[in-house]
Amino acid sequence: MITMNDIIREGHPTLRKIAEKVDFPLSEDIKQLANELLQFLINSQDPEIAEEYELRAGVGIAAPQVNVSSQLLAVYLSSADEESDEPEFSRIMINPRIVSHSVQQTCLPDGEGCLSVDREIEGFVPRHKRITVEYVDLDGEKHKERLRGLPAIVVQHEIDHLNGVMFYDRIDPENPLALPDGIDVLGSGE
Template structure:
């Protein structure tokens, strides 16, 4: 029930696959621990100004993610706010092969941003805090956020998804304009 320090790139919790949460084996004490984990994730995400956060980002190597998306975010923006979502044991399956590029940052890679390809459409399956399974199709920026956060549970940070590391830069340097290669990629996908 507190703001936790955010682990940074290089921390062991960010380099390993997270353990699943087995809802069929949870005791009442385990449920309280999960609720406290969610509270810590929410408090830490809000304090850091993030859109989402995964348990490994506060040093807990378990399959837990929270996120919310505000209306209008991303090159393929969401049309309405997506409320705070709490997910355990999420699994992503791409729907088709279409990918799109957008800029990503990360609380665990502070100050940097990179142009990252992600699947445009995905099917997401996850459990809520009561262990109930949910399945939904996501697209655009919403799908991007979920893919980014679920990657944390696989020990992957967004620079590992980039196909051109020259498009990784300090966020404040974007004020000088986009690199030509980034402009070409974004124009080709119709986002400029």
């Protein structure tokens, strides 16, 4: 089971590397890591498990964050409907890449956080409002998927990790709390 002790923090060189493409057929190690990354997110969003193991809640995690420089990420967004056991969005993506995106940008109203960053960093993080991402799943199936809203933001954040980019690299250093012209704040008009 992955815990916070397995997650490397900012300043670690792996977080600034461009991750290696994953080869197919998948090794058992990669399959196991992918499932453990997704399970970490599920555990981190469960209040009892998170408290017992001192997990910070996360909605996305990339392999470089556990010191594995491979193009692999997991995203888990629980359902807003408390009656539903089905997540709003749950994916394991291998070798993901954004093949197209909207010109229009969006951002989260409270900025972004990261499991590899232990400090609060204020500022808006501009992201594409809509993206089309291509990736391969654990069964070796290729997917091309259009995302918008929170799933699009989270996937962009995690793909950044695969390219050695931290979320705060995208914050305007001169004026972190100024909204760029024409940007939509998620939740204000979605």
